[in-house]
Amino acid sequence: MYDLPKRLKGLEPYAPVMGEFPVRLDANESFLPTPDWLREEIVQAVRGLPFHRYPDPLCTALREKFAAFFGAKPELVTAGNGSDELIGLIVNSFLEPGETMAMVRPDFSMYSIYAKMAGVPTAVYEKAPGSLELDADGLIAFVKENNARLLMFSNPCNPTSQAAAMADMIKIVESLDCLVVADEAYMDFSEGSILELAEKYDNLIVLKTCSKIGMAGIRLGFAVANPTLTRVLQAVRSPYNVNSMTQAAGCVWFSHGEYIRECVEQIKISRDALCGKLKTLAEQKKGILQVLPSSANFVFLRMADAGGVFEALGKRGVAVRLMGEYLRITAGSETENQQLLTLLDELLR
Numbered sequence: 001m002y003d004l005p006k007r008l009k010g011l012e013p014y015a016p017v018m019g020e021f022p023v024r025l026d027a028n029e030s031f032l033p034t035p036d037w038l039r040e041e042i043v044q045a046v047r048g049l050p051f052h053r054y055p056d057p058l059c060t061a062l063r064e065k066f067a068a069f070f071g072a073k074p075e076l077v078t079a080g081n082g083s084d085e086l087i088g089l090i091v092n093s094f095l096e097p098g099e100t101m102a103m104v105r106p107d108f109s110m111y112s113i114y115a116k117m118a119g120v121p122t123a124v125y126e127k128a129p130g131s132l133e134l135d136a137d138g139l140i141a142f143v144k145e146n147n148a149r150l151l152m153f154s155n156p157c158n159p160t161s162q163a164a165a166m167a168d169m170i171k172i173v174e175s176l177d178c179l180v181v182a183d184e185a186y187m188d189f190s191e192g193s194i195l196e197l198a199e200k201y202d203n204l205i206v207l208k209t210c211s212k213i214g215m216a217g218i219r220l221g222f223a224v225a226n227p228t229l230t231r232v233l234q235a236v237r238s239p240y241n242v243n244s245m246t247q248a249a250g251c252v253w254f255s256h257g258e259y260i261r262e263c264v265e266q267i268k269i270s271r272d273a274l275c276g277k278l279k280t281l282a283e284q285k286k287g288i289l290q291v292l293p294s295s296a297n298f299v300f301l302r303m304a305d306a307g308g309v310f311e312a313l314g315k316r317g318v319a320v321r322l323m324g325e326y327l328r329i330t331a332g333s334e335t336e337n338q339q340l341l342t343l344l345d346e347l348l349r
């Protein structure tokens with residue numbers, strides 16, 4: 001009889017919020033629909049593809065477009081089927097058997113899932129309750145104490161929406177001799193990216209994704225690192241990991257840098273408006289609702305009955321993410337934000 005490896009027995013498939021929700025504020029996608037002109041350009045690009053051939057294994061054009069948009073060098077860029085693929089690859093490849101990976105909590109849930117799948121032991125640094133800010137010195141000491149060989153965390157952080165100062169990020173990278181993976185999935189909504197420093201350090205990989213700024217559907221993420229690390233990433237990924245339609249769509253999209261920046265601005269405006277209104281609500285509901293300042297495209301709220309409110313919102317067609325005593329709510333369109341606020345106001349009465 002076949003017996004599953006022990007580490008796989010308790011593993012559950014990723015559970016996104018399922019079902020029909022008219023208002024989706026659960027997955028941190030962009031709320032801006034793809035405009036017709038962009039759709040048309042993508043269709044044109046895809047129409048001409050030689051579908052009987054493999055895609056460009058090196059993603060040459062795509063890496064150039066990405067690099068031009070983010071101000072990186074194309075030769076330091078690795079493309080992936082979402083940054084999720086790259087996270088999995090890094091966890092699987094950069095540790096010797098038995099070596100420890102350090103993470104922080106709360107943080108992106110997939111890090112620990114990939115670690116588990118790979119059989120990688122983990123050490124988890126708990127963030128200060130309340131502020132949920134990252135204490136760089138505390139984290140550095142923790143990684144050293146645990147002799148971790150890989151540290152992975154998101155900045156700005158999903159789900160806390162807090163950003164670490166650039167100086168702290170640099171301090172972390174410089175103080176540690178293990179590999180540091182800075183997941184900048186939400187950096188477009190914040191400041192203090194260390195993307196440009198990736199070339200300078202031999203122990204830094206910066207991850208980016210298109211998913212939060214308008215292109216979640218094409219599954220496209222990137223790693224930026226120095227030539228040695230990039231060579232490894234290029235070697236461990238599967239040869240044709242980014243399909244030709246995604247490469248074509250990504251090239252078209254990145255060609256419109258002005259448009260992308262405009263979308264990011266609109267998302268930030270929505271985030272600020274939502275955050276502001278939630279704070280006003282929190283002042284009226286002292287003690288039941290706490291709203292954290294946000295450096296991402298979502299807002300993190302603490303409330304006495306997060307579970308109950310989550311259920312009630314869902315029943316009324318509004319999907320958000322429940323995380324313990326917190327809700328994580330993606331910034332939506334003005335109408336979506338208003339629907340959410342009206343319901344929250346009612347539910348917390």
Ligand SMILES: *Cc1c(COP(=O)(O)O)cnc(C)c1O
Binds near residue numbers: 081083158185209211
């Ligand atoms: C959404 C998210 C990702 C996943 O990005 P994909 O490119 O869609 O796989 C990675 N890291 C963090 C912190 C995220 O929130």
